[in-house]
Amino acid sequence: MAQGINVNSEIGKLTSVLLHRPGAEVENITPDTMESLLFDDIPYLKIAQKEHDFFAQTLRDNGAETVYIEDLATDVFAKDTAVKDEFLTRFLTEAGYKHGRTFEGLKSYLESMDTKDMVDKVYAGVRKNEIDLKRTVLSDMAGSDAENPFFLNPLPNAYFTRDPQASMGKGMTINRMTFPARQPESLITEYIMKHHERFADTPIWRDRNHTTRIEGGDELVLSKNVVAIGVSQRTSSKTIQALAKELFNNPLSTFDTVVAVEIPHNHAMMHLDTVFTMINYDQFTVFPGIFSQNGNINVFVLKPGKDGEVDITRMSDLGQALKQVLNLSELDLIETGNGDPIIAPREQWNDGSNTLAIAPGEIVTYDRNYVSIELLKQHGIKVHEILSSELARGRGGARCMSQPLWREEI
Numbered sequence: 001m002a003q004g005i006n007v008n009s010e011i012g013k014l015t016s017v018l019l020h021r022p023g024a025e026v027e028n029i030t031p032d033t034m035e036s037l038l039f040d041d042i043p044y045l046k047i048a049q050k051e052h053d054f055f056a057q058t059l060r061d062n063g064a065e066t067v068y069i070e071d072l073a074t075d076v077f078a079k080d081t082a083v084k085d086e087f088l089t090r091f092l093t094e095a096g097y098k099h100g101r102t103f104e105g106l107k108s109y110l111e112s113m114d115t116k117d118m119v120d121k122v123y124a125g126v127r128k129n130e131i132d133l134k135r136t137v138l139s140d141m142a143g144s145d146a147e148n149p150f151f152l153n154p155l156p157n158a159y160f161t162r163d164p165q166a167s168m169g170k171g172m173t174i175n176r177m178t179f180p181a182r183q184p185e186s187l188i189t190e191y192i193m194k195h196h197e198r199f200a201d202t203p204i205w206r207d208r209n210h211t212t213r214i215e216g217g218d219e220l221v222l223s224k225n226v227v228a229i230g231v232s233q234r235t236s237s238k239t240i241q242a243l244a245k246e247l248f249n250n251p252l253s254t255f256d257t258v259v260a261v262e263i264p265h266n267h268a269m270m271h272l273d274t275v276f277t278m279i280n281y282d283q284f285t286v287f288p289g290i291f292s293q294n295g296n297i298n299v300f301v302l303k304p305g306k307d308g309e310v311d312i313t314r315m316s317d318l319g320q321a322l323k324q325v326l327n328l329s330e331l332d333l334i335e336t337g338n339g340d341p342i343i344a345p346r347e348q349w350n351d352g353s354n355t356l357a358i359a360p361g362e363i364v365t366y367d368r369n370y371v372s373i374e375l376l377k378q379h380g381i382k383v384h385e386i387l388s389s390e391l392a393r394g395r396g397g398a399r400c401m402s403q404p405l406w407r408e409e410i
């Protein structure tokens with residue numbers, strides 16, 4: 001077991017990675033809640049779990065330790081009941097229950113469980129018919145609250161462990177998530193980072209106690225010095241500038257360049273890593289739909305300025321910007337679906353651009369995107385294909401489902 005975090009690239013050999021095995025939360029999605037829970041369909045859980053186990057096995061077979069976030073949370077809460085108590089109070093408060101009978105009822109219900117069951121329940125959600133609060137309140141009988149069968153909503157996006165936090169160098173960002181459906185996920189991260197001995201002394205570049213948003217799918221570590229961050233549906237430009245300032249001024253950080261890439265703000269491309277991933281020193285996947293007709297895109301290069309401020313240079317050529325910040329003479333941008341107007345958007349929708357590099361030039365990706373896979377192979381990439389019928393319904397691929405904790409240096 002490696003202590004702490006070490007992620008100085010997107011491509012260094014992956015030796016430890018954080019996952020979450022999809023559980024009962026996925027079966028608590030309904031047609032009515034699908035949209036607010038950020039799903040496009042309801043996955044068949046049994047198959048989703050098989051697919052996820054196959055993914056995890058692929059990572060282990062290739063030398064990575066797989067660490068399950070639900071196990072880390074269980075360690076933390078089982079070890080210290082005061083921490084567990086504080087967590088439950090905050091979790092319930094953030095869910096809208098500050099005190100009173102519902103708060104007390106939910107808290108004692110969760111506390112009565114074995115810690116692992118409690119953690120599973122936090123992910124799964126709590127239905128109103130699970131506990132009898134012996135109360136008569138209007139909100140149980142009328143209005144939108146009455147329509148919701150849950151006291152605590154499920155967290156079905158938790159298997160996308162990439163997003164609630166992001167490893168960056170020796171540290172981490174713990175993210176303020178955009179949508180309520182995902183906000184509780186990073187509270188769990190906060191408790192793990194604060195209380196698990198594995199992460200003692202890990203610097204936190206930015207915590208979740210902000211009103212401006214950022215999600216891990218937008219945070220790419222291109223090198224020891226350079227991070228790329230998407231300006232997206234989920235990550236605001238304000239957050240990027242504030243994070244850049246922190247990274248440039250914190251003595252524990254090695255980063256001196258942040259590249260902000262503005263992408264379309266929509267559900268199909270909610271994060272930068274759904275349209276762009278790094279797969280080798282000088283090779284990237286890219287979805288051509290992010291460029292304007294003339295091939296341009298808004299790219300901003302942030303550098304340390306005077307008096308701890310940030311200097312910003314605007315560019316419009318992604319390739320040019322990448323060459324400049326990474327000191328490359330050549331660059332290979334490999335287009336999802338070979339740039340075909342039908343195949344590219346279809347394969348992007350099913351995360352064909354979303355690859356997880358496990359070593360330079362070696363990636364894990366969904367099997368269904370066979371046109372992109374063939375092209376990647378032609379460009380010399382070694383591809384490990386994983387099963388994808390059910391997992392893909394949540395709109396995330398191999399990179400979204402993994403949070404690297406340790407990568408070897410490149």
Ligand SMILES: NC(=[NH2+])NCCC[C@H](N)C(=O)O
Pocket residue numbers: 037038039157160162163182216217218270271273274394395396397399400401
């Ligand atoms: N890193 C990623 N691209 N994650 C994908 C997350 C998908 C998830 N359904 C959401 O909308 O939040």
